[in-house]
Amino acid sequence: MENGKTVTALQTKAYAGARQTEQGRQNKANRTRQTEQGNRIHKKEKGGTDMSVITGLEKRRSRYLLNKELPVAKEKVEEVIKRVTELVPDAFDMKSARVVAAFGEEHEALWDEIERVFEGKVPHDKIQSFRNGAGTILYFYEEEVVDGLAAKFPTYAANFPVWANHANGMLQISIWTALAELGIGASLQHYNPVIDDMVRERYKLPKTYRLVAQMPFGGIEKEPEAKAKEKIEQRVQIV
Ligand SMILES: Cc1cc2nc3c(=O)[nH]c(=O)nc-3n(C[C@H](O)[C@H](O)[C@H](O)COP(=O)(O)O)c2cc1C
Structure with a gap:
């Protein structure tokens, strides 16, 4: 047993x-x-x-030949801008980015003002190409938020404005790509800091709104030339 x-x-x-x-x-x-x-x-x-983030990025280009015919309703564009702004991250989750979007007549008036502020130093045709679009997205970051975090975390103080710019770039590429997904053309412009005061005054924005970029958008009048294929191994190493 x-x-x-x-x-x-x-x-x-x-x-x-x-x-x-x-x-x-x-x-x-x-x-x-x-x-x-x-x-x-x-x-x-x-x-x-062929995953959605890649196909979206493949659709994005700098499109300078725009028209006023958006392939979707204005409300859809507004919704996408808001949703993307919610989804894009920021350092310490500080939510520093601010966006002002102008459509239709206000978009045209904005480019009239940009042209005026530059006093003829930017060719009329160039400004007109942006005015030909349906709208413009203005990207800012809120310095009050950035300075607040810098004061709270002094070790990283110098990094916060850099991170705010990084986060703003992430927001710009995300909205630019989302617009491309909707069949909307856009480009990225930098008439700041020359236009900063005019923009703040026009939209009654706080002095702490730092303008980072302008993105005119609209229907695609003509596609740009295809880009040359690059040797990606020169820029990316897998180690
Ligand atoms: C950070 C950044 C700043 C840019 N600034 C400008 C600008 O001020 N004016 C402009 O026409 N394009 C600007 N561009 C667009 C680039 O010139 C463009 O993305 C690049 O030539 C590649 O072309 P693609 O956008 O068609 O792929 C900028 C792009 C980036 C990412």
């Missing part, structure tokens, strides 16, 4: 060990299958790098 018990215990132990080994083998097989399946789905259904 004693012997019988021992044998049974040993057998149970051996069985448990074998079960664990078998379980481990199955887990590994499952993982391999899942990875292969994931790769297969990704390749078959999504086509290599």
Whole structure:
């Protein structure tokens, strides 16, 4: 009986060990299958790098030949700008970015004012190409927010304005790409700081709104030339 018990215990132990080994083998097989399946789905259904973030970026270009015919309702553009602004991150989650979007007549009046402020130093045709669009998005960051965080975390104080600019760039590329997804053309312009005071006064914005970029957008009148393919290994190393 004693012997019988021992044998049974040993057998149970051996069985448990074998079960664990078998379980481990199955887990590994499952993982391999899942990875292969994931790769297969990704390749078959999504086509290599054909994921939404990439296809969106592929659609984005600097489009300078615009018209006033938006392929979607103005409200859709407003909604997209708001949603993207909510989704784009910022350092310490400080939410420093601010956006002012002008449509229609106000967009045209804004470019009239930009032209006036530059007193003929920017060619009329160039300004007109932006005015030809349907709207302009003005990107700012709120210095009060940035300075507040800098005071709270003095070790990083110098980084906060840099991070605010990074976050603003992330917002710009995200909105630019989202507009491209909607079939809307846009470009990125920098008439700041010359136009800063005019813009702040025009939209009654606080002095602490730092203008970072302007993005005129509209219907696509003509597509730009395709870009030359680059040797990406010169810029990206996998180590
Ligand atoms: C940070 C940044 C600043 C830019 N500033 C300007 C600008 O002031 N005026 C302009 O016409 N384009 C500007 N551009 C657009 C670039 O010239 C353009 O993205 C680049 O030549 C590549 O062309 P693509 O946008 O068609 O891919 C800027 C782009 C970036 C990312």
